[in-house]
Amino acid sequence: MTSERSPLLARGLMQGDMHATSVATAVGNSRSGFSTAAAGDCLPTADRTVSAYFRVTHFLIAKTIFCKHQPTTPRKGNLQMSKKIPHRIYLTEDQMPTQWYNLRADMKELPDPMLNPATGKPATVKDLYPVFCTELAKQEMDNTTRYIDIPEEVLEFYKMFRPSPLIRAYNLEKALGTPAKIYYKFEGNNTSGSHKLNSAVAQAYYAKEQGLTSLTTETGAGQWGTALAEACCYYNIPLTVYMVKCSYEQKPFRRAIIETFDGKIIPSPSNTTNAGRAILAENPDTSGSLGCAISEAVEKAVTTEGCKYVLGSVLNQVLLHQSIIGLEAKIAMDSIGEYPDVVIGCAGGGSNLGGLIAPYMQDKLTGKANPRLVAVEPASCPSLTRGRYAYDFCDTGKITPLAKMYTLGCDFMPSANHAGGLRYHGMSPILSKLYHDGYMEAVAVEQTKVFEAATFFAKHETILPAPESAHAIRGAIDEALKCKETGEAKTILFGLTGTGYFDMMAYDAFLNGNMNDYIPTDEELEKAFEKLPKIPGIQE
Numbered sequence: 001m002t003s004e005r006s007p008l009l010a011r012g013l014m015q016g017d018m019h020a021t022s023v024a025t026a027v028g029n030s031r032s033g034f035s036t037a038a039a040g041d042c043l044p045t046a047d048r049t050v051s052a053y054f055r056v057t058h059f060l061i062a063k064t065i066f067c068k069h070q071p072t073t074p075r076k077g078n079l080q081m082s083k084k085i086p087h088r089i090y091l092t093e094d095q096m097p098t099q100w101y102n103l104r105a106d107m108k109e110l111p112d113p114m115l116n117p118a119t120g121k122p123a124t125v126k127d128l129y130p131v132f133c134t135e136l137a138k139q140e141m142d143n144t145t146r147y148i149d150i151p152e153e154v155l156e157f158y159k160m161f162r163p164s165p166l167i168r169a170y171n172l173e174k175a176l177g178t179p180a181k182i183y184y185k186f187e188g189n190n191t192s193g194s195h196k197l198n199s200a201v202a203q204a205y206y207a208k209e210q211g212l213t214s215l216t217t218e219t220g221a222g223q224w225g226t227a228l229a230e231a232c233c234y235y236n237i238p239l240t241v242y243m244v245k246c247s248y249e250q251k252p253f254r255r256a257i258i259e260t261f262d263g264k265i266i267p268s269p270s271n272t273t274n275a276g277r278a279i280l281a282e283n284p285d286t287s288g289s290l291g292c293a294i295s296e297a298v299e300k301a302v303t304t305e306g307c308k309y310v311l312g313s314v315l316n317q318v319l320l321h322q323s324i325i326g327l328e329a330k331i332a333m334d335s336i337g338e339y340p341d342v343v344i345g346c347a348g349g350g351s352n353l354g355g356l357i358a359p360y361m362q363d364k365l366t367g368k369a370n371p372r373l374v375a376v377e378p379a380s381c382p383s384l385t386r387g388r389y390a391y392d393f394c395d396t397g398k399i400t401p402l403a404k405m406y407t408l409g410c411d412f413m414p415s416a417n418h419a420g421g422l423r424y425h426g427m428s429p430i431l432s433k434l435y436h437d438g439y440m441e442a443v444a445v446e447q448t449k450v451f452e453a454a455t456f457f458a459k460h461e462t463i464l465p466a467p468e469s470a471h472a473i474r475g476a477i478d479e480a481l482k483c484k485e486t487g488e489a490k491t492i493l494f495g496l497t498g499t500g501y502f503d504m505m506a507y508d509a510f511l512n513g514n515m516n517d518y519i520p521t522d523e524e525l526e527k528a529f530e531k532l533p534k535i536p537g538i539q540e
């Protein structure tokens with residue numbers, strides 16, 4: 001089976017299958033006068049000149065640093081070093097960043113404020129206290145502090161699985177026959193198998209500091225539940241995870257890991273909350289949904305003394321914690337005199353992408369450089385490429401504050417898709433705003449094309465990627481193939497967010513030809529848009 005398939009796939013990929021991702025390509029709207037004509041080159045002309053100037057300056061600075069060691073040939077602001085760049089670049093513990101970077105501090109225009117759904121007025125930090133830990137609620141609302149110290153205890157935990165490696169994909173480059181240089185930041189080196197531990201550790205730590213006695217959350221695919229269980233176990237905080245019932249039944253090993261770390265799992269909907277009981281009364285055989293699990297977890301938190309709710313993506317605080325990915329990547333890239341022409345990440349709620357691009361977005365916002373920053377999302381759940389920029393609830397249960405974001409409508413039900421971590425109706429408000437203002441691009445890719453890229457990558461780089469991560473791989477491969485056509489040796493950096501060991505059913509479906517690509521019709525999207533909340537004077 002596999003040997004029949006490989007040459008086919010290899011041909012598909014190597015013949016410059018550039019239309020693989022052509023389902024939809026978009027650049028954020030040009031409200032702020034940015035040109036949308038040239039995807040990626042979204043700064044106005046004056047800024048482009050400035051950015052060219054900084055590119056040259058950047059090169060000169062890098063050159064002074066690196067020429068001490070070896071002669072270099074400049075290439076588009078990057079250094080081609082005669083000394084071979086190693087396959088893996090690991091920072092030392094001392095080189096690890098000690099502060100998170102808050103992108104909002106450098107944004108020209110801030111995201112629109114969160115709204116209290118009851119009043120339609122901007123939510124205050126106090127509105128968040130019943131649900132979130134105090135410190136995390138403050139981080140959520142902090143638009144001005146550029147750098148925030150990572151607490152010592154969090155750094156100590158980080159050191160058990162960080163710094164994460166920056167890897168040069170020499171073998172992938174060779175297999176593609178591309179002149180491009182491909183790098184990836186690998187976040188799968190921990191038991192949760194994803195970047196989610198970066199924020200789970202921080203959130204559990206602040207809960208402990210506040211003296212909370214328990215936490216609740218929901219999990220769909222299981223990565224967030226695992227990461228949070230690891231973190232809560234370390235800080236000794238009891239955790240209840242509401243796990244979508246169909247995942248609970250389909251992923252017994254995810255369950256076993258969460259229980260290994262002492263997490264208590266309740267299949268959702270359950271009899272432990274009013275929300276769950278109401279849904280069960282109406283539909284006793286339901287297989288559950290993420291929205292319902294969120295409603296149960298939030299209800300449990302607000303009705304239990306000393307208990308708060310935590311969330312693993314979308315929120316500003318989560319993007320803040322995930323900035324460690326980009327900060328480390330930048331230090332590692334700088335250390336070899338490299339600067340990416342394009343940075344690519346998969347996008348579910350936007351946390352890994354927001355973290356990876358953070359320092360490069362900073363360069364873009366401050367005019368130091370102008371790399372392209374690209375989100376890759378599933379064609380089955382295309383919030384950036386086909387969604388509306390509107391106020392919407394963050395959950396299907398409609399109990400959270402309203403956020404202005406690219407959304408498919410909180411009632412949108414994505415088709416069953418094997419990248420569970422990307423099946424979210426909305427997108428981080430920070431990334432939504434940056435995309436809207438033309439600082440980012442987005443592409444949507446079909447699931448079978450994603451798994452072609454995943455298996456191709458696994459064969460050449462030996463890491464079995466998570467289906468979510470494979471969206472970024474698809475994006476990077478397509479960029480590299482474009483370079484093959486044009487002969488440009490671009491530098492590509494992408495985020496490899498996790499490993500796919502718990503997704504073997506999905507790989508199995510792909511290998512046996514049982515995977516299909518479902519793309520929602522305009523009518524289906526329109527139906528969900530019609531249900532977007534109406535807010536007098538703001539969104540009629």
Ligand SMILES: *Cc1c(COP(=O)(O)O)cnc(C)c1O
Binds near residue numbers: 193351466468
């Ligand atoms: C959850 C998850 C994602 C998507 O979440 P973001 O918040 O968009 O980063 C991507 N990759 C993996 C492996 C995940 O577990």
